[in-house]
Amino acid sequence: MSEHTVTAYDDELTAMAGKVAEMGGIAEKAFADAVSALVSQDLELAKATIKGDVRLDTLYNELEVKLIELIVRRQPMGQDLREITAATRIANDLERVGDLAKNVAKRVIAIDSDLQSKKLAIGVEHMTELALSQLKQVLDAYTRKDAEAARRVQEADAEVDAIYTSIFRELLTYMMEDPRVITQCVHLLFCAKNIERIGDHATNIAENVYYMVTGERLPEDRAKVDETGAV
DSSP states (O other): OOHHHHHHHHHHHHHHHHHHHHHHHHHHHHHHHHHHHHHHTOHHHHHHHHHHHHHHHHHHHHHHHHHHHHHHHHOOOHHHHHHHHHHHHHHHHHHHHHHHHHHHHHHHHHHTTOOOOTHHHHHHHHHHHHHHHHHHHHHHHHHHTOHHHHHHHHHHHHHHHHHHHHHHHHHHHHHHHOGGGHHHHHHHHHHHHHHHHHHHHHHHHHHHHHHHHHSSOOOOOOOOOOOSOOO
16 A cells, blocks of 8 residues: 555545544534523523434534445554544434434423423533543543543433432423422423533443554443433
8 A cells, every 4th residue: 555545545544534533523512502401490491402412413424434345445454443433433422422412302392491490400510521521531542542432421411310319310300299380390300411421432432442542342231220220
């Protein structure tokens, strides 16, 4: 393979990673905006978050086509193949993060400024901070090709799961004590579950980053802490 060809190939891999990073930035913002809209009951921000998901879907579709073309043309092996495979899987996880953020934004519109007590959203807000931190850290780990940072993200997911279980029980108690908040609490439960799933996608990304860098799988013996039975 000529030096020119190798350089062109490296440029293609760099562009691929750049597209994934761009998707990551959009997914992070959508997630943060959706929860901000929930806490502040900002319907306009919720609507903008929903509309913004189109950009993430477009980037995902473009990247998917490019990655298939890259595999067909270059027939990568070893580290290169792992990088391309990881990019495909990570892009899919980021597209799903965008979908989950959009789901939260839709709940904001469904509540329609009727969130009577911010106290009901405090736990959701705290879980969001942790899940968003996971997402930021794992995207940084991907950019830096840092396997150890990816491993730490996987381990941190247990705390998100534990908070989700706590929120589920707390909201259930609210509903039993005051039937007037049932509708709000149901919407918040769905929001909390979507946020918990975003944490799961961050964990998926961590596993793919670790494999991309090391060629080995992260151990999968960490038990999920979600004890609610929700799916």
